[in-house]
Amino acid sequence: MFTLTQARAFIAVAEELHFGHAADRLHMTQPPLSRQIQKLEKSLGLKLLLRHPRGVSLTAAGEAFLLECRQLVAQAEQAPRRARLIASGQVGVVRLGYTAASAYRVLGSLLTQIKEAFPGITVELHEMVSARQLESLRSGSIDMGLTRPPFHLEGVESNMVLTESLIVAVPSKHPLAVRGQPIPPEELQGEQILMYSHGQARYFHDLVVGLIDVRPEKVSHTASQVLTLVALSAAGHGLSLVPESAGQLSIPGVTFLPLRNAPSDLVQLHATWLSSSTNPALHKVAGLLQEISL
Amino acid sequence: MFTLTQARAFIAVAEELHFGHAADRLHMTQPPLSRQIQKLEKSLGLKLLLRHPRGVSLTAAGEAFLLECRQLVAQAEQAPRRARLIASGQVGVVRLGYTAASAYRVLGSLLTQIKEAFPGITVELHEMVSARQLESLRSGSIDMGLTRPPFHLEGVESNMVLTESLIVAVPSKHPLAVRGQPIPPEELQGEQILMYSHGQARYFHDLVVGLIDVRPEKVSHTASQVLTLVALSAAGHGLSLVPESAGQLSIPGVTFLPLRNAPSDLVQLHATWLSSSTNPALHKVAGLLQEISL
DNA sequence: TCAAAATGATGCATTGAGGGTATCAGGTCA
């Protein structure tokens, strides 16, 4: 097999078409250069150069091999730089898990800020619910999640990225929608309610249960995704409590009204990651999160 | 700078995560392998491996550099093969000059046969008149031409690829077209004739002059391209003599009739190339031409 | 708790690859 030194030597000779000049360029003398080229030709089993009384010229194989050598040497020269960039986290990929609901408000702004701070970092988006995100963090298939509490897991670090309130999605024809006033929680008791599933959307389920007295006979349907509840409300199947950011969705048939006296930090969204991750780009992004607000 | 040997050594260690096993794989002993990796790390200024009491693991820089090394080594390994392929002519580019008229019949078939015999050879097409082709051959901007005689030039080799007859392009409303019979040469003397330019299309000019007595007052227009003459005939500007293959053009307003007693090898088309060319793919194609007929 | 095993690092002697100087061989040019 040939060496990078031989490749560099060949490039010099092929460009100078003169062993002496090439040797100067390589800061060596002509005889060892001649031998290197001979050895290279022997190891390849190809004649690369035609020796003329006045300089040399390239054979077809030489022309072809010159192109290969240039590529090879260029790549060898930038390999350490690229490794350093990746190791420093300036260049890399962060696989980000997010819930559909979280995307409405923070995702765009988050991606913008990452791109601005670290143009070399690519964010790979993976939509999944909070529970899946924690599994994926552990198995290493994502680097960071945008997760709803709770996420008490060994080695998981986190940073709160968003707090918001809950609002009420009301079918547009519903009297409460027509009234257009903030809705006191107690007024919801008598209404048909769309509820979060206990298993799949535990966080929102428990939030709603803590806010209003949910009577089973008043629960028309159960779903796990915010978007689904809004769609069902739009279709007239009942009222639902959704995060404020879902109010940005413009879905015909549904009106969003504030929930009276609801604290503004009711719903939390946290960035989560494994402190043990070896992905430097992840740690850059995690560090960024502490400095910025979304 | 690091060497390919070090890159291979690092790949082995990174894959085995064990110096001893990696050394076995590289057919060497463990101590020099350790030292090679140390030297590599030193020359890069990066820690690539974390040494544990039980084997090693990769740092982020190591992960990144591993990818670079794999690429680098793969490229180094296939460089000789690719050079050999290009040198053998199995892979390469042949720049082919052709005249618009020659394209009508042989070009498609030629390209098909080349593709079949040498799938790795790409033909780059450059349309130009015969005289330009010879210039381009000499200057090295094409490798082969499809040329009309004469091409007596030092070092130019050739191979006849097509002989054909001349036919007469007659405006469809012309009495001779209506008659629809082969036309004797002497009958053309009294007609308006479209003539090839003496400078640009010397070959066809001389051919026509040799066949019929062209009286200057009967020459309505002069052009250098076969297609132009056919178009002018279609527009009713006179009769023209064109190669048989031009009869395949379906242009409204023109009828093609045989020229009575015209020999079938009147018009020749030759492939031409420089015997001194260093393009192996060209010589493959040139060799192919002697074996096939188009 | 202690000996054995595992694993990477280090010391040392040997070999060989790569470089330098001097010179040769073949060709060009005045």
Place this chain on the structure above:
DNA sequence: TGACCTGATACCCTCAATGCATCATTTTGA
């Protein structure tokens, strides 16, 4: 023909890579 140019060869030297023997540290298991 003689001075030159240019790549190849002969010969020597240095140093880097290898292998062997051994060390240091940690884990394992009785």
